[in-house]
Amino acid sequence: MAITKPKTKPSNVDNFISGAPDAEVKPKGVKKGNKQQISLTIAPTLLIKIDALAEELGQTRAALINMAIYRAVEHGLLKE
Amino acid sequence: MIITVGNTKGGVGKTTLAVNLAIARALAGREVWLIDGDRQGTAQTAISIRSDAGHTPGIACSSYSDGPTLRAQVQQQSSKYEDIVIDAGGRDSTALRAALILSDVLLVPFQPRSYDVWALNDIAALVDEARSVRDGLRAYAILNFADPGELSTDNIEAAEAVADVPQFEYLNTSIRRRKAFANAAGQGRSVLEIKPGDKKAKDELNALINILF
Numbered sequence: 001m002a003i004t005k006p007k008t009k010p011s012n013v014d015n016f017i018s019g020a021p022d023a024e025v026k027p028k029g030v031k032k033g034n035k036q037q038i039s040l041t042i043a044p045t046l047l048i049k050i051d052a053l054a055e056e057l058g059q060t061r062a063a064l065i066n067m068a069i070y071r072a073v074e075h076g077l078l079k080e
Numbered sequence: 081m082i083i084t085v086g087n088t089k090g091g092v093g094k095t096t097l098a099v100n101l102a103i104a105r106a107l108a109g110r111e112v113w114l115i116d117g118d119r120q121g122t123a124q125t126a127i128s129i130r131s132d133a134g135h136t137p138g139i140a141c142s143s144y145s146d147g148p149t150l151r152a153q154v155q156q157q158s159s160k161y162e163d164i165v166i167d168a169g170g171r172d173s174t175a176l177r178a179a180l181i182l183s184d185v186l187l188v189p190f191q192p193r194s195y196d197v198w199a200l201n202d203i204a205a206l207v208d209e210a211r212s213v214r215d216g217l218r219a220y221a222i223l224n225f226a227d228p229g230e231l232s233t234d235n236i237e238a239a240e241a242v243a244d245v246p247q248f249e250y251l252n253t254s255i256r257r258r259k260a261f262a263n264a265a266g267q268g269r270s271v272l273e274i275k276p277g278d279k280k281a282k283d284e285l286n287a288l289i290n291i292l293f
Contacts, residue, residue: 012213013181017147019209020174 084179089199090170098167103270117168117175130268147174180210189224192238204247223254
């Protein structure tokens with residue numbers, strides 16, 4: 001099929017139902033699989049260090065950033 | 081017919097009325113589906129007690145506190161039932177809103193008390209919003225837990241206050257505060273089936289049913 005139909009917008013009814021206070025709050029932005037896409041700006045010097053560490057660990061840059069953020073969120077930002 | 085017993089305010093006797101209505105329709109031989117749209121799940125519990133005790137007719141009862149799920153299920157299953165009674169609210173919720181989209185009739189019980197009368201405006205605003213996205217929602221307000229006595233000032237004043245909320249038609253068949261309703265609903269039963277019966281309670285419920293269905 002060569003013609004792709006336009007994406008349907010949520011109907012007024014859907015908007016009315018999801019307007020209730022107990023409705024699930026959906027984060028804005030783009031979802032990729034189970035993850036949410038965000039944009040991040042970073043100091044070039046820090047980025048060089050991240051890339052170097054990622055290479056050393058055999059991880060991607062995104063994986064390393066995710067791990068670092070996870071550690072910060074779960075175990076505190078600063079080393080105890 | 082799909083009827084929602086709903087109010088954004090809690091404690092107005094929605095579940096008691098919904099359980100009584102659903103059972104009354106089943107006793108009249110109709111295929112009935114009672115939907116509990118309240119997170120507390122009181123209607124569902126009452127119907128489980130009914131079924132554990134083996135009272136007949138059994139009532140099909142489902143619990144959906146999520147509005148989109150409630151809507152999808154009713155759209156799929158509604159053709160199998162003659163009457164669907166939805167108990168929804170206590171607060172503004174997706175389940176209450178979905179019920180407002182699906183229902184032919186909204187029955188809003190309220191007590192003859194100031195707070196209840198004030199709260200009518202909240203549910204009226206939701207009715208307005210629902211009517212802006214759909215046609216044909218009939219909305220009735222009914223005095224529930226009405227005070228005893230034909231000349232009760234509070235009953236009369238509360239009824240008159242409905243005139244200020246034009247979204248609702250006032251039903252002149254009040255349900256009085258009677259132990260029979262609460263006791264019956266607590267056992268998952270209707271006042272029409274309990275023994276010894278309360279004739280006045282039965283008459284009130286029957287009068288309401290005659291108007292609604």
